[in-house]
Amino acid sequence: MASTTVGLGIAGARPSVLGGTLVDITLADGGDDRPSPADRRAWAQWYQGPPAEPNLWVPYDSRGRAAWLDLTPRAWRVPTPQPDRSGGEHHLDGRFVTDVPGLHCAMAEALLGPGRYFGREWNAFKDCLGGGFGVAPPFTLTWHDSEVARRALADGVEHPQDGLSYFEEIVRLLERYGVTVLLQ
Structure with missing residues (x-):
């Protein structure tokens, strides 16, 4: 836990x-x-142990998904750092990426597996892309149902001077770090 x-x-x-x-x-x-009373459902689920299957974060609202993300770096205890894996293809299930926390839940699952940590917001995600979190570019990310996130995150702008949505910024950041992103 x-x-x-x-x-x-x-x-x-x-x-x-x-x-x-x-x-x-x-x-x-x-x-x-x-944890707030609203976060207790996520905590109760994690109390049973780290998730062994994908998409267990899906039923939560944005706040619950953020609570889920708060638990991911705390719950896994790895005695010694493992070297990053590079290369290969990862598949992101985009059907449920309807908010920023959901994007980060789905991204971590695609890259490392259920309940894993790979950033919880823009800066943390960028840090993880630099290595030291289990996977590092270059690799290929096939983002299935990417249009769900494109629509859901259209109004969220991380860097107003660029005018790009959060979705577009994440894709651009991945590509800048050497990830081949295939949007499907």
Whole structure:
């Protein structure tokens, strides 16, 4: 599973109603570092173990998919770094890429397998393309049903000066790093 630090403060202490030397402590909420109630479904699913099949993130809304992405780098414990794989062909299932978190969930699955991490937003994705995360260019990415993402991400613009959609920017970034992108 994964872990997160939850800061709690002691708001008060008094002799316990159970008597003896016991003390009852009242804890104060320490902030919002813990998963929100909306994120609990994803956490509960991951509590069963890392996903062994693709597309388990699909039923979640954007917030749930973002929570899923938050868990991916925490849940996998690899004792020693493995060398990056290059070359070959990867297939991205684009049927469910309807938001930015969904794009990153699907991309990680295509490149590394279910529940894996390969960035959760633009800068992290760019960092992962530089190597050290299991796969590095050059390789071929066949993006099936790419039109779903093209339409869904048409209004999202990462770099306003370019005027390209998030989808177009991701494709351009992949190609700049030496990935052959086949949109189908």
